[in-house]
Amino acid sequence: MTSTYVPLESTRIATDHQRGWAKSLRAQITSGAKYAFVNADTPHELFHHMGLPIVTNQWWSAIIAAKQLSEYYFDYMETLGFHDRLARYSSLPLIAELEGDTERQPWGGLPKPSILCARQSADDHQKIFSLWSERTGAPLFLISAPAVPDPHPEWWRLARSDWETLYRSDRLDLMVAEFEALIAQLEELTGRSFDHDGFVRYMEAINEQERIFEDISEILATAPRCPIRISEQIPNVMIPQWHRGSEWALSHAKRFRAELHERVKAGVSVLEEERIRMMWIGAGLWFDTSFYSTFEESHGAVFAWSMYLPFAADGYIREIKGDSLRALAARVSAMNEQLHQPPWINSWLVEQAKKYRIDVALMLIPEHDRFSGQGSLFAKKALEEAGVRVIEVWSDMVDRRKWNRDEMSARVSAVLDAVLAEKGV
Amino acid sequence: MPHSSSLRFGEAAGTLLDRAFDARDRHRPSVPLPRIGIFGNGFPETLVAAAGGLPVHLSMGRLRRTTAIDEFIEPFVDEEVRVFLNRLMNGEFADCLGIIFARDDAPALVAYQYTSEWVRQGRAPKSVPPLFLWNLVHTATPAVMHFNALQAEKLFDFFERIGLRRPSDEAIAEAAAAEAGRRQALERLETAGLSGTTAMRWRNAGRFMSATEHADLLNAALVDTKRTAQKGMRIGLIGSSLASTASYEVFERFGTIVCDWQPWGAVWPGPGNGNATLPEILRATAADPSCPRITPTTAYRNALLQALANARCDLVLCQLAPTDDTFGWEIPALASSLERRAIAFINLGFRDTDPETWHARAATLISAKLEARK
Structure with missing residues (x-):
């Protein structure tokens, strides 16, 4: 059933680029260059545009987890007196920092950042970053996160051009004022x-990049069979996203699109006989990414969807409308909430599931990362009402201690068996 | 401002306060006013009073039966949210003209979002009143102060929509004076030499009545009550929201709770309530260091340590709801700060769902720790 899967050339290029970038960044910062340590839902654009390198908390967390170090650090976390129900994804880098053995960490650890930045989307983000600040002495810049009182369910239809209505003027005014304060700090x-003029061009380049990702999402959704694994989808989206708006990121997005287009035209797919299409909901399972191909051989089931690609378009394209900082505020001001808060997440997932012809969804619910887990059961119900079978995965993106691959595979297999039986296969 | 007349019934004021605390949001104050539900700390109740309403906290009730919304509530959602949502969908808050949720109170935001979604899906009963999200940001930059002033305007619009009056400057000043009276009465309560259990019950009784009635009852109860010599250790109580008389009584086997710095402790009412003008109310509310989202972030722990020091605590007990994901980040730093000050710190960990098991474990832990310090 499985064809001999040939990885994309784009994937090798993206991972090589990231490796080279990481090596260069490491060389820069270990020789004393300034850098910022920031959360994923902060305005990276401001740091990039000011030429200040950033290390993203969640990216660094995934790197630590991929090195199979999370188990050690989370055990250590408890010896420090932190209880075992605190968030993991956002805190793994902090725990590695507190543990202090830089030799154990990827890159030999991170030196002291020049600035820390987090958005107060979840209550614990400011606690975690405050501890970083106490530990390193680095100044902490917090961006406030008042909620949207009346979230429009079909947010992605308004977010590109009618963002003033969607995200509310008072929230955008506040965020722009906070950006201006952050810019002043970065200038110093x-x-x-x-x-400012250069920033407009930079924002336009980002919009162009995200439109390419929108094309790619369209190619993947409409291809007769899924042409690539999500383990390839994710790096080809996220690596350019970490460098969004750069010349390399744009050219890589184009290369990825062209290669996919060719692949689909040639009829290449993950499975010759694709029987079940699945979506992985939530952040990546960073310590066990090979899990995504587990059901290809046994059930003809392929993971066709992960949030990172379609969110690049819906979460990022914002018409500039003569005010680039305000457009950036529209991008950032509900970035995380759109992926976790009802009705935003349930409506979007249903839209995506229909578009990608999804049969089964695996929904990662990190019980100790409440902000990421909230609204899951609303989203589950909405998907079920749209005809998608949903399997709850009560685990964590970076903590493998409670992950039992055999048990999960058995649970998923039982559902896939039922789906195949329903389809008469 | 109507004056309290609970005392006309001739009952002891302490009994009335106890009864109100036990009844929670089912308590019926002596002067009926339009009821406005409140969920969470961080909302200045003064503004509801100035609009002619009675602020009634809805997050401390008890669950009688679950409803369909229960299956949408993940296990990591705070219990007070689960109880509130089920009660709301049971029609238990139909007598409220509206409900206000404090965005910077974590359970309140989730309660608001899940309620709103249930309403949007058309699954909520008609008895669910209009909802309002109080979006105040807890810091003091000019941009935030402007933003917070806009939120107050939106709140006033909401008051008008639900049939209350738009608060005038005079009405705000009058309501603030009543709150200042309550503050004075609460200060007397804290220094009256009562048990921490009684202080917690009488303080929180005020969440279900007007500031004037609460102040009158407290003042009368404190006249009636004999000061008793405090025994044992001077205890500070910190961690997650707790309003269990039984738990307090277990802790007070070892001394007296003299500093109650958890969300249902002495951090309520918030510091903005007694200020006479709207800008002053907003400024003080935004600077409330008991909000875990306060910026600068160090303000929270510093204020907590200062409160424990001011109360001359020699034992600090930390207890956590099984759903805690925020206070836990403070514990190691608090423990070492308290150790440096030679104050005993006992982390009782997560509360057990079975109160008897939890109380037995807590008492054993406290005994063992105190024994080890001898």
Whole structure:
């Protein structure tokens, strides 16, 4: 049933680029260059545009987990007196920092950042970053996160151009004011002035990149059979996303699109006989990414969808409308909430499941990362009402201690058996 | 401002306070006013009073039966949210003109989001009143102060929509004066030499009545009550929201709770309530260091340590709801700060769902720790 899966050339290029970037960044920062340590839902654009390198908390967390170090650090976390029901994904880098043995960490650890930045989307983010700040002495810049009182269910239809209505003027005013304060701090830190005209061009480049990802999502959704694994989808989206708007990121997005297009035209697919299409809901299972191909041989089931690709378009494209900082505020001001809060997440998942012709969804519910887990059962019900079978995966993106692959495979297999039986296969 | 007349019934004020605490949001104050439900700390109740309403906290009730929404509530959602949502869908808050949720109180935000979604899906009964999210940001930059002033305007619009009056400056000043009276009465309560259990019950009784009635009852109860010599250790209680008389009584076998710094402790009413003008109310509310989302972030732990030091605690007990994901980040730093100050710190960990098991474990832990310090 499985064809001999040939990875994309784009994947090798993306991972090589990231490796090279990481090596160069490591060389820069270990030789004393300034850098920022930031959360994923902060305005990376401001740091990039000011020429201040960033290390993203969740990316670094995934790197630590991929090195199979999370078990050690989470055990250590409890010896420090932190209880075992605190968030893991956002805190793994902090725990590695508190543990202090830099030799154990990827890259030999991170030196002291010049600035820390988090958005107060979840209550614990400011606690975690505050502890980083206490530990390293680095200043902490917090971006406030008042909620959207009346979230429009079909947010992605308004977010690109009617973002003023969607995200509310008072929230955008506040966020722009906070961006201006952050820019002033970055100017002081870097000794450079913020180039507003250049920033407009940079924001336009990001929109262009995200439109390419929208094309790619369309190709994947409409291809007769899924042409690539999500374990390839994710790096080809997320690596350019970490460098969004750069010349390399744009050219890589184009390369990825062209290669996929060719692949689909040639009829290449993950499975010659694709029987079941699945979606993986939530962040990646960073310590066990090979799990995503587990059911290809046994059930003809392929993971066709992960949030990172379609969210690149819906979560990022924002018309500039003559005010690039305000457009950036529209991108950032509910970035995380759109992926976790009802009705935003349930409506979007149903839309995506229909578009990608999904049969079965695996929904990661990190019980100790409440912000990421909230609204899951609303989303589950909405998907079920749309005809998608949903399997709850009560686990964590970076903590493998409660992950039992055999048990999960058995649970998923039982559902897939039932789906095949229903389809008469 | 109507004056309290609970005392006309001739009952002891302490008994009335105890009865109100036990009844929670089912308590019926002596002067009926339009009821406005409140979920969470961080909302200045003064503003509801100034609009002619009675602020009634809805997050401390008890669950009688579950409803269909229960199956949508994940196990990591705080118990007070689960109880509230089920009660709301049972029609138990039909007598409220509206419900206000404090965004910067974590359970309140989830309660608001899940309620809103249930309403949006058309699954909520008609008895669910209009909802309002109080979006105040807890810091003091000019941009935040402007934002917070806009939130107050939105709140006033909401008041008008639900049939209350838009608060005038005079009405705010009058309501603030009543709150200042309550604050004075609460200060007397904290220094009256009562048990922490009684202080917790009488303080929280005020969440279900007007500030004036609460102040009158407290003042009368404190006249009636004999000061008793405090025994044992001076205890500080910290961690997750707790309003269990039984738990307090277990802790007070070892001394007296003299500092109650958990969300259902002495951090309520918030510091903005007694201020006479709207800008002053908003400024003080935004600067409330008991909010875990306060910026600068160090303000929270510093205020907690200062409160424990001011109360001259020699034992601090930390207890956590099984769903805690925020306070736990403070524990190691608090433990070492308290150790440096030679204050005993006992982390009782997560509360057990079975109160008897939890109380027995807590008492054993406290005994063992105190024995080890001898």
